[in-house]
Amino acid sequence: MSNFIINWWRSQQFKSALQRGDIRTAVQILQEIKKSGANFSWLEKLFRDKLQLERTFQENKRDVENLRKQLTEAKESKSNLLLNPNAEFIKYIYQAFKLVEHDEYKLQATGINSCIFDDFEARLVEYLQEEFSKISDKQLAIKLEDAVEDINSLKIGQDPDYRFSLTPHVYFMKYFLENVYCLYLAWFLIYQDGLLPTKFNILDIAAGPGTSAYGLALFLQSFSGFFEIPQMHVSYYSLEKQDSFQYRGLQFWRRYIESRITPINTYFRFVTSDIFSWDVKSSNIPKNFFDFIVISHCFFNDTVKQQEAINIYKQIFAQGLNHQGYVIIIVQDKKLFKIYNRQKLEDKNQEKNLVYEFVSELGLELVSYRYLTSTTSRISLSAAEFAKFARDKLPKQIHMSPMIKKYFRQKYESNYTLDDYVILAKK
Structure with missing residues (x-):
């Protein structure tokens, strides 16, 4: 066929x-x-x-x-890897810090977890006193004067050089405790929202002495007495121009944090590098690695430098943040409004629009934000009004104040104060 x-x-x-x-x-x-x-x-x-x-x-x-x-x-x-928010612990933090939610964005704090911060502050003062004892009185006065003059540039709207040998020590005395106080509450807000893992990687941009790591460590210490702290592992990557800040931060960390009964299992990596010379092609920042990228108070008064920094931050976010990761931004209220040449008003809608604009410029999507403030108002009090309010209402730096009075001739007590936006964003 x-x-x-x-x-x-x-x-x-x-x-x-x-x-x-x-x-x-x-x-x-x-x-x-x-x-x-x-x-x-x-x-x-x-x-x-x-x-x-x-x-x-x-x-x-x-x-x-x-x-x-x-x-x-x-x-x-x-x-399963996220810390489950504990209602009793959250209630305790609200009581200790006297937290009051004035609206969905404004959170006032006039208290502190004294069990944690009193000891921390006392140990910091001990460390500084030991450091100063190694220098003659005459040389100490000269070195402190240089460092104070440099760091006080912040008060007149200029960016300090941070180049003097005692600049880290002056930072420890004048700004460190307040910034740790702010970062403590920032980590608490992340925990309260159920977003804090037991194992995670942090990139801290312009990290200074590691303020973000200190805030986290003190916050995790606060768990004691409420529930058993799970096995924690934090990989902390510090990107900072000033190696003296990194060195002093690690020195005090080893002295204080690692002496605690329940220290965090923390792996440190320090990269001393100026972000303005940062190159996405040559950078050794791990790709898609970080669960949190933190920028705390590293926004500039100089408009050209500020725009350049934002462009670099966008590249770092794109390269280093993993797909489920978050960016934590801490920016002072005056600095945020100054960047956009806006006047502060008691107007949460204006504030919300400004935060959205800021986050969008960074190439991010807003997840949430809170305005952490010591007062009840978004509008700044006069110097005299705030001084009286601080004396009557705010927690005092009981160990650091005598030292500041001695070396800087300050006549009033130093307080723990807040005037920062804590912004959580993602790619």
Whole structure:
């Protein structure tokens, strides 16, 4: 029998099988036609294409199901690694810090966790006194004067050089405690929202002495007495121009934090580098690695430098932040409004729009923000009004104040104060 007749007969059988709805037989016949090398008729081509589409659809359906399963497992795994907010502990923090929510964004704090901060402050003073005892009184006075003059540039809207040997020590005395106080509450807000993992990686940009790490460490110490602290592991990556800040920060960390009964399991990596010479191509910042990138108070008075910094931050976020990661931004209220040449008003809508604009300029999407303030108002009090308010209402730096009075001739007590925006954002 000729091939023509055989192929014709197979085609007829194929048509008959389709008419009967016998798909299995039709598929077998189609395979025979393919093996014979005969050309497919238009009907056979149509059926072949239909089979291929159905096969592709089923494969895609399986892939989607597998991806959905993997995503669910990943979410469950992620949630298992997150610290579960404890209602009693949260209540305690609200009471200790005397937190008052004036609206959905403004959070006033006029208290402190004295069990944690009193000891921390006392140890910091001990460390500074030991450092100063190594320097003659005459040299100490000169070095402190240089450092104070440099760091006080902040008060007149200039950016300090941070170049003097005792600049880190002056920072410890004048700004460190308040900044740790702010970062403590920032980590608390992240914990309260159920976003704090037990194992995570932090990139701290312009880290100074590691203020973000200190705030986190003191916050985690506060768990004691409420629940058992789970096994924590934090990889902390400090990116800072001034190696003296990094050195002094690590020196005090080893003296204080690592002497605690329940220290965090922390891995430190220090990179001394100026962000303005940072290059995305040559940078050794791990890609898609960090769960949190922190920028605390590193925004500039100089408009050109500020814009350059924002462009660099955007590159660092794009390269270093993992897909589920967050950016934590701490910016002083006056600095934020000055960047956009706006006047502070008791207007939460104006504030919200400004924060959205700021976050958008950084190439991020806003998750949440809180305005942490010591007073009840978004509008700054006069110096005299605030001094009276601080004396009457705010927690005092009982150990640091005598030292500041001694070396800086300050006549009033130093307080823990807040006037910062804590902004949480993501890619």
